[in-house]
Each structure stands twice: as structure tokens, then as C-alpha cells.
Amino acid sequence: MRVSVVLPAKNESGAIEQTISKILNLKLVDEVLVVNDGSTDNTAELAERAGAKVVSHPYSKGNGAAIKTGARNALGDIIVFMDADGQHDPADIPKLLEKINSGYDLVVGARQKGSQASLGRGIANKLYNNLASYMTEHKVEDLTSGFRAARADKFREFIYLLPNGFSYPTTSTMAFFRAGYSICYIPIHARQRIGKSHIQPLRDGIRFFLIIFKIATLYSPLKMFLPLAVLLFLMGSGWYGYTLYEYHRFTNMSALFYTGSITIFLMGLISEQITALMYKES
Structure with a gap:
């Protein structure tokens, strides 16, 4: 060659x-x-x-x-x-x-x-x-x-x-x-x-x-976004547990954590599909 x-x-x-x-x-x-x-x-x-x-x-x-x-x-x-x-x-x-x-x-x-x-x-x-x-x-x-x-x-x-x-x-x-x-x-x-x-x-x-x-x-956007989404979900759950025990209510901060977790996960999922299309054979 x-x-x-x-x-x-x-x-x-x-x-x-x-x-x-x-x-x-x-x-x-x-x-x-x-x-x-x-x-x-x-x-x-x-x-x-x-x-x-x-x-x-x-x-x-x-x-x-x-x-x-x-x-x-x-x-x-x-x-x-x-x-x-x-x-x-x-x-x-x-x-x-x-x-x-x-x-x-x-x-x-x-x-x-x-x-x-x-x-x-x-x-x-x-x-x-x-x-x-x-x-x-x-x-x-x-x-x-x-x-x-x-x-x-x-x-x-x-x-x-x-x-x-x-x-x-x-x-x-x-x-x-x-x-x-x-x-x-x-x-x-x-x-x-x-x-x-x-x-x-x-x-x-x-x-x-x-x-x-x-x-x-x-390579795989979801492998980057998923840990961040899980981290935010755990933070939201932890904060919700604390406020439920102390104040018996669900706070805006917990809602923000959960919303951010879902948003980042969906961004990773969409990015994963876009990346797959980039390598699709013509």
C-alpha cells in the first residue's frame, strides 16, 4: 500500500x-x-x-x-x-x-x-x-x-x-x-x-x-448527561426529605432540582439520537 x-x-x-x-x-x-x-x-x-x-x-x-x-x-x-x-x-x-x-x-x-x-x-x-x-x-x-x-x-x-x-x-x-x-x-x-x-x-x-x-x-452524550441528571435527582430527593421532615412541605428548591434532572436527562437522550444520525451510513 x-x-x-x-x-x-x-x-x-x-x-x-x-x-x-x-x-x-x-x-x-x-x-x-x-x-x-x-x-x-x-x-x-x-x-x-x-x-x-x-x-x-x-x-x-x-x-x-x-x-x-x-x-x-x-x-x-x-x-x-x-x-x-x-x-x-x-x-x-x-x-x-x-x-x-x-x-x-x-x-x-x-x-x-x-x-x-x-x-x-x-x-x-x-x-x-x-x-x-x-x-x-x-x-x-x-x-x-x-x-x-x-x-x-x-x-x-x-x-x-x-x-x-x-x-x-x-x-x-x-x-x-x-x-x-x-x-x-x-x-x-x-x-x-x-x-x-x-x-x-x-x-x-x-x-x-x-x-x-x-x-x-x-461518542455518547448520554454517558455525560446521565450522571448529572442522577446527581440532581438525588439532591432534589435529599432536600425534599429534609424539608418534609422539618417543615412538612415540598419546596421550590426541590422542584428546581427535579426539573433540572429531567431536563438534562432529556437533553442527553436527544443528543444521543443526533449523534447516532451523525454516523448513519448514507
């Missing part, structure tokens, strides 16, 4: 040539496709000089948009996605391909302890992994890793779900789980990136909460 490597790149002139050279030296890849996401430096020229095919966006659309462009234009039966900033080691590509060839549909490089990441991002990733493991009932070792290999035809099934921002790994992983495709993880070590990061703490702090809800809605 043919193998394509997709590198989303925005102002990565410091690392792009080195990354492409290492990939081509493996002699395992049929195509290196660099998606130049509106770079203002000479990223595109350096990538072409290093031997990559370049597709350019006229302006920056986001990491996820670059991934989608790469998936649409890649010629390979297997697509390897990785960062162009030097964090991911091309020497790990054979490990990904070995798992794909053994029957897996998606193989993710799971960053091990000590890989380059801030304390805040490390804590957030841990929470992501635990929540995704709860939702899918499978061990999720690294939900947000951008170093992954996938069967091209299966990955393209979910292009319409992928956001244009940085959370495409979360979305694609949960979509593969939901569709019942086979997923596995291999250990990798992410190095310090070359150049300036495009991550912004405030913006990505907000994104953290959005990803939490996206994990739920992409």
Missing part, C-alpha cells in the same frame, strides 16, 4: 527541511505532502526544495483545516499525520506502519512521561485521556497526539466532523471509536519544538472546556 505523510505547516522554516529529509531517508514513504497554512516566511519554498509536494492555503485557516486539505490531496492508502516543527521523530513512522499492516485502522503515537509539554497541558491531557477512556470503555493513552497513521478511506469518512482548529486529534480518535474501527497506541517521545508555538494559553484554556463537551457529543 502507498504511504503519504501529511505535514501541516505554518511558519516552520526552522524545521521543515530537516523533518522532510528524515522522512524521505526512511525509504518507506511514497509522498510527503506539506500543507502550507498561510505562512509568512519561506516554509513553502524550503519544503519544495527538500522534496515535498506543497499545497498552500491563501491565508491561515487553522491546523485542522490543513489536516483536511492534506487528507483530501494525499495519494496514499495510508496517511501519516505529524507535526512539521521537529517534535515528532520520523524514525517512529515504521512502528506506526507496522501496526497498520497488522490490521489496525488508526495508530496513535502516545507521548510518554518526560515528553515536551507544560505542566498545565500535561494535566489537561491527563483529564482528556481519563474522560475518553470512560466514554469509550477502552484505554485511551493519548487523545490529543497529532502523530498518527490512519487508513485513508476510513479517515476521509470523518472529514466533515473535523474542526479547523487544533482539536482534530480528539475528534478523529472519538469518531474512529464510535464507528467501531480498530485503534492502538505506540509509545513515542515528543521533543522540544523548533520555533515558536502557535498555542495560546487563554484561548486554549477555553478550548479545553469545549473539547470536554466535544468528547461527549462525539
